Amino acid sequence: MTGLLFGGARTIELDGDIVQVTERSRTSTISLADVVAVPAVRRTLLGATLSIATGSEESIILRGANRRDALAFSNHVEKAWVEYNISALEREADRFSSLRAAVTALARPTRYPAACAIQVILDEARSFDDAVLSKLRMEAIGSEAASLVAEVRTFVAEPRRIRNTAIETFVIAELERWKDFFDTIESKPLTHEQRLSVVVDEDATLVLAGAGSGKTSVITAKAAYLAKAGIRSPEEILLLAFAKNAAEEMSERVQARSGVALAARTFHALAYDIIGLVEGSKPALARHAADDALFIDTIKQILKDLVRSDPDVAKAIIKWFAQFFVEPKTEWDFKTKHDFYTHIEKLDLRTLQGEKVKSYEELQIANWLYENGIEYEYEPVYEHKVASAGRRDYCPDFSLVESGIYIEHFGVRRQTMPDGSERLTTAPFVDREQYLAGIDWKRETHSAYETTLIETYSYERQEGRLLSSLADKLAPHVTAKPRPPAEIFDRVVEMKQVDNFSQLLGTFLRKYKGGAYSVADCETKAKKLNLGRRAAAFLSVFEPVFEEYEKRLEGRIDFEDMILRAARYAETGRFHSPFRHILVDEFQDISQSRGKLVKALKAQHQDARVFAVGDDWQSIFRFAGSDIHLMRHFGDEFGGSFDGESGLHRTVDLGRTFRSIDQIAFAARAFVLKNPAQIEKQIVPAGKATEPAIKFVEVTANEGEKKLGELLASISEMSSTSERTSVLLLGRYRFLEPDLPDLQKRFPLLRLSFKTIHASKGLEADHVVLLKADGGRTGFPSETVDDPLLSLVSPEIEAFENAEERRVMYVAMTRARRTLTILASKSRPSSFVTELRKDLAAEREKSGTATHVVHECGECGGRLVDVTGEDGRRWYRCEHVRHCGNFLPACPACEVALPRREDGSPEVSCKCGAKYPTCPECRDGWLRERSGRYGRFLSCVRFPACAGKSKGRATSPTTTE
Template sequence: MIRLQQRSLYRFLADPFGRSTRALELDGNYIRTTRRGEVVSISLQSLATAPFIRKGMLGTALTISSSEYNDVTLKGAGHRDAHVFSKRVKDAWNRFNLAALEKEAARLDRVLAEVMSLAAPSRYPAACQIAPLLEQARALNESLLSKLNAEVIGRETVARIAPVRKFAGDPRTLRANGIAAFVTAELDRWKDFFDTIETKPLTPEQRLSVVVDEDATLVLAGAGSGKTSVITAKAAYLIKAGIRQPKEVLLLAFAKNAAEEMSKRVEARSGVPIVARTFNAIAYDIIGIVEGSKPALADHATDDMAFTNLIKQILKDLVDRLSDVSMAIIRWFAHFLVEPNSEWDFKTKHDFYTHMEAQDLRTLQGEKVKSYEELQIANWLYENGVEYEYEPVYEHKIPETGRRDYQPDFRLTESGIYIEHFGVRHQKMADGSERLVTAPFVDRDEYLAGMEWKRQVHAEYKTTLIETYSYERQERRLLEGLAEKLAPHVNLKPRPVETIYDRIVELNQVDEFSKLLGTFLRKFKSGGYSLQDCETKSDRMKLGKRARAFLDVFAPVFEEYQKRLEGRIDFEDMILRAAHYAETGRYDSPFRHILVDEFQDISQSRARLVKALKAQHPDVRVFAVGDDWQSIFRFAGSDIHLMRHFGQEFGGSFDGETDVHRSVDLGRTFRSIDQIAFAARTFVLRNPAQIQKLIVPAGTATEPAIRIVTVSKGEDKAKLAEVLAAMSAVVAQVVKPATVLLLGRYRFVEPDLRDLRRRFPRLKISFKTIHASKGLEADHVILLNADSGRTGFPSEIVDDPLLSMVSPEEEAFQNAEERRVMYVAMTRARHTLTILASKARPSSFVTELKKDPVYGIAALPGMELEEHGCGECGGRLLGVRGKDGRIWYRCEHVQHCGNLLPACQSCGAALPRRTDGTAEVQCGCGATYPTCPECEDGWLIERSGSYGRFLGCVRYPTCVGKAKISSGDRSAITKPRRQNRA
């Protein structure tokens, strides 16, 4: 034992109260000192460095650095004494570490061997495999290796322990190098296997996805990229390489037929007997193992139509039985079935009209109205038994005013009272006064003048006018105010809720709402949500009164649904119960590799089951194959969030990183040629949330591969036959018949296949909904009814914002899922894609494809009349042929805008348009006309009136623009002038 203590002089001058360390003793493997009356023992093992000496005016200070305590410093020691003590401590420290090194030799050898093996690993160095090694290396480095004195242990020992220390300091680089080395060697080692496992050799990307074996591996398998080949090869590789036993591999699919096909394919191609199972099957098995028997399955669990019909029946029974619930249900259909937006939520007429048409604002009486507020009024009248007409012609003939016949919004048939709803709100001015204002795109002065004119008409003809206003809805008193205003004039006779509900059924509104309820219910259960969760999220997302009205219906529907299970379970219950048993350890999983097909379709509950199985053993791997571009089963509970955040959800941990995973992009498509493959990729990636993927097409197109054919009303069958006839003519020149897949967003668009097959025997024609077409392909694909509307494409129902209450992540991009549905439709085609779309109401997707040249859509000459912008609302003026054979140009927003223009009088086909900087409109044929002084689109033609001939707008009586005929220019005006052409 050796002791070092302060000199008396220092103690007297600098530390008279004895607050600093006064003595240090080296006793065996410990250094002891007394601090504040407490004896402190510092082990040599905890020393980070040799003692540090610093000479000062009042003596020498010696500092001991330790991982166990803060630095201990003795000040005022004799310089020589401090050096002697320091050397003795250093020698003891070195002896201790050399002894410790000898003691840990076996452990060091084991860790060193494993670290060195990373240079050429025999197994993929997954995070779960290497993390324990890193933990051991760092513990060894911290407790021993980092404290060794290089001079004492010698260069040879320093070099020997260096790989362990390097790995402890930079494990990611060594693991990455190990992965690269393994993959290169493994691809070469298994080359023959990859060449022969399928009928065609696997691509480089497919081979890579098989040998990669991270804690979580995501294979991005685009349309036609051979995902089934990958999952087949992966299962066979795991067994043949001796990585797993068949019983340790869980192969999961979503559909029973897909699981059966996969099992057969794995065994046929590799001789490995692995049984693929559906999520439901493995969950059912887990329940049976834990409980000793399997509970009965609900009748509707395997039948989506039966499930929807059950929801419909529950709604009907609730209406019949429970008054409060029945009122909530009727209130939903009458006032919240569609998004409650008004013209105040839009900046342009075109945007407002487009939204209104997509919403299909149909009243309980059955007519379409022009605004949400009119819908509220009409449905209130219907609910309360007040008979009415919508937009009737006013009962009195008004003298010539230049206006259209006056049509008030509503006329109550029994009392003769008229109702006008005015789109005005209050605006507070700087001086504190208020004024009436209109929507952003409405001319305020013109609108207010129209209001006053209507009041004068009713006053003159002594008819009763009731007025309602947009500001009343803003103040939440629209319907209450209407009731008060009508009270003196009508007797309300509220219709029974059963009668109203029967009417709702007649309007086919229950079916789609039942599907929405069913989708919500499945996601609600699988995500483990509560009603309070939904209300909280609704408030946060500002979903408003519509969400509250929906939950008022959903809550009793869900309660009744749970009762009707009567001890049976549905698939959501099944998956969640199995996940719970795995999480709590009541089920002991034998699985070490979990392979999941069609991963983009996974739901929250299924993901929970996978995570529970993965958590049972530290070395379990998840291998997922899917394509987020084809995630189209939200209605069945799928949650794209899980694939987009795959690493966070399923990844392992290594070196402080918690989402360790690997992604492999298969890239190549064996199906679609370049024009289709690239257009589909561009289309789906307009949503920036979709995962970026490379595409290598199956071939190069020699002629336009994507065509859009516009269809006039009533021409659907004829246009389809025209397209098929053209295909049949081409096929007649080759030996092999061509396959043609007709696709529809909904089943109701299916044509008469028997007739089509009879007429076009050279074509193998089939029909599928787009959802049912997943996994299929055809030489030629024809997409039917690509129109706008609530049941159009994109469907306005599928992406209902209400579903965000039971989704962990809202999809902010408009029509996000429907865009993926369109991608699926496009990528069923090998050689050509033809899209049939309404000329008057084309899908927004069709408009996008036509307008953006990046898609390379073929413009077929002579197939359609030219389109022009509507000067009244910003929509499109579409060329249509009237019953008399004449061509007219009509605004696409027929119900709202009504802008209608005749074709040029000279050529009878084209539409004259304004020429910048002139007072004329000019037709493509060369004819010119004077512009109308009142409207954007019209031009003046000669007309006759009570005061003789004059120039009037072609849009009369919608527009009353006019001008006098100059006597010197009479002939030039009565006949359109033609420009001289060189």
């Protein structure tokens, strides 16, 4: 075809599928695949213009052509273009038909549209679209074919929307299709959430199963559903549990409920089988592999042997116990006295000599003296009677027995001022001027009585020279006689400090092995987390302990070795996994090594799925290696990918509890969610309480048995004679177990049992009694469990204080169906008890049912506890009795309640109606009349702790009716 050359082509020819264009001396070719529309012919003054639109910006234009020739050529090109496009689609007819069927099936899916399944279709659709469909011209292939192509191209353009719609369609239909199964698989029909968790079948599905929400029913129904629906054969389903008895129970339950023979296994049994299949035989297990107590005893024995056999290691071990056994926080790490005192009391700062001290720095000094054989007394009464109005007997921090030297440790640090001068500062909550005046008074006292005073300072520890400076200052006065490491270690054993440390070492060792860490990894992380010299001291002990532990395995393997070896065989393909559905019970207890094994098994098959059931609120087995990070980041760890989005997973919240009534369920939920890292879940309680379901019983020294007996008697009186009421006694530690046979004889209407909180998981009772919820290092919360050093062998830091122990408390609370009673020390309750009481009091105050008044100490912010004196009178003293010393009498009028100051009022008021003039010096006191040298006067009831006074005479307390 030829035309005139006016800014366009001179000739255009069609040769098969190619359009050849000549412009002056240049010739180019264009495939019919690039033609986007039917050629157009337009009449002009000089004849006709032929236009052929292409995918590029410039179209082919032939001007000045004969109109008849142009129309004929246009028809010729159109026919060839249509045939080309139809032929391109027909050549891939089978592929297109298969792809379109897969896309069309998403409108009514017969299997859950999991990411792994639909990604395969999407990959094929995109590949086909790039190669064929995107090059087809809809006008060329006709409306019917164009409609079919559009279905596939819409999926390519909007895969996420289409998959989400397919999921919704499938779930609705599947729930209806299996309704009878869900109604009958368990003794009671499954809830909607339980049914949903069964039919949902994402690459990774996490079922959040709160306490008493029926998780066992879900995992049983899931296994049966997969087999009965023909989704998997029994040998393709791997059902994993953590304990042997749990695995056996699940196997029996699936068989009994559904008739499907499916053997559940523990992680260890699976790993052992994998090793046996790959290696041809199974290696011998370490003697302590299945015995936690023997494992800890092994660690203790290694410590003992190293102290006696390796001087360098012995020095490191003794240094740990003497200087770093507790977390080295000082007054400067806290904003209030109450927070500091609470921390100190929780640590139970006990020296190697056995006495309790008031600060970490005092502990360091005392232990250094003990290590070096320097006999001392802690806080002795000063050898001279010091007369000073309002002061108690002067008690220096330390006195050295042989030399008579006194040591005072002053909590001051140095601060450089803008002008370059230096001044001493105190902790945020300490009155600096008053504290410095106290230092001056002590110096003057020693000078006046010519006694020798050695001073140490907080800034010396801050500068890393507290003990070396002490040694230099004492050198002219005493001769050190260092005790042998074995003697010091025996002392540590006697004080039972080795038990806690061995537990910490054991937990660290399991997580260290399970996470495949190195000491260098830990050192790097310690620097990043600013754990300082304490981490270095710990690692200097851990490294030789770990090396000795590995030697003592003598070719045997422990459970960490077992899991990691099996995971390695799965990763490298030496073990060929038949499993395409991996169901994991109690997923919150999974460790890094177990997680690695699950991921290795899943990776062997493109369509393999992980179905995990667990409750991060009940993750309490950190000491056994569990790592909550894997559950909190479930999608990142086990999820699939689709359309460029990774970490895809589905979470189902079971929500309902079949166990606890509202007051217990909601209080437990609020308590555990104080840690923002916990996954939030909704709770539907089992019922509504008609009276307070959570109660607190205050226990004074040596009356624990009496209070427990009174409580059980009260429960027994309310019990039915037809069916014994179940009462579960819980203790944070095994040694808290009471004389159960005796209690059972005394209360035959009750079905009594005792468990540690860890051993109680999965159990429930009508009434739960939590024993000895006291503060202290071996109290509840336990300090060892949440030691910051464990962050060195965890992918994620549990920054929230007492994170694991908070979950332990949640487990304890949610064992109860009807009532939870907490027995706690009146003077030293657990911080958890204080928190719960405060939260419950606030809730009851809102509802107008408040029954317990908590008085705050005006001196430190702690709690004022009522106590009865030897004379029978009631007093109120601060819970931090060793540190604060705030002490108030009960109201003189009623002799029961505590008068309190109202904001802006010149008087304190008692609930009995009596009023007294406020003390001008302190927040809590009030003035009462006393006799003095110059007659009657008013002074604070807190005298001599407070010297507040007022002139004048007192009158009888005023009262209001």
